[in-house]
Amino acid sequence: VQVVESGGGLVQPGGSLRLSCAASGTDWSFFAMEWYRQAPGKQRELVAHIRVDGTINYADSVKGRFTISSGNAKNTAYLQMNSLKPEDTAVYYCRADFGANDSWGQGTQVTVSS
Numbered sequence: 001v002q003v004v005e006s007g008g009g010l011v012q013p014g015g016s017l018r019l020s021c022a023a024s025g026t027d028w029s030f031f032a033m034e035w036y037r038q039a040p041g042k043q044r045e046l047v048a049h050i051r052v053d054g055t056i057n058y059a060d061s062v063k064g065r066f067t068i069s070s071g072n073a074k075n076t077a078y079l080q081m082n083s084l085k086p087e088d089t090a091v092y093y094c095r096a097d098f099g100a101n102d103s104w105g106q107g108t109q110v111t112v113s114s
Helices: none
Strands: 003-008 009-011 017-024 032-038 045-053 056-058 066-070 075-082 090-097 102-104 107-114
Touching: 003 090, 003 102, 017 090, 017 107, 032 066, 032 075, 045 066, 045 075, 045 090, 056 066
Parallel strands: 009 107
Antiparallel strands: 003 017, 017 075, 032 045, 032 090, 045 056, 066 075, 090 102, 090 107
16 A cells, blocks of 8 residues: 655745645555654654544644545545644654554655744
8 A cells, every 4th residue: 555645845834735645556445544743853643533434633733723634536635734833844644544454655744934
C-alpha cells in the first residue's frame, strides 16, 4: 500500500492550506484515516481522525480551525487548515488504517511564517 500526501507549503499566519492523502495498491477500504504532525524536536501527535462510520476527532489545538474529510475517491482524505498559526508548522503525515494493517505516507511540510 502506498500513501501519498500533498498540499503542504509556506503560508502566512491566518492563512489556509488543504492537504490531500491518497492510499493506493490495495483492494481494502480504510477503517480510519488520520493526520499526524511532527514539529522539530517534538513527538509526532495526532491532529485529526476520521472513521468509516463518520466518527471524527480533533486535537484540542486544532478544533474549530481544521476540518478532516474523506474523498469521493476510494481511500482518500483531506485536511482543510484555516487560521493557521506559527505553531502549526510541522511535517504532516497521513496514516491509512485498514484494520489488520496500516500504512504511512512520507509527509508534507507545512510552514506558517510571515
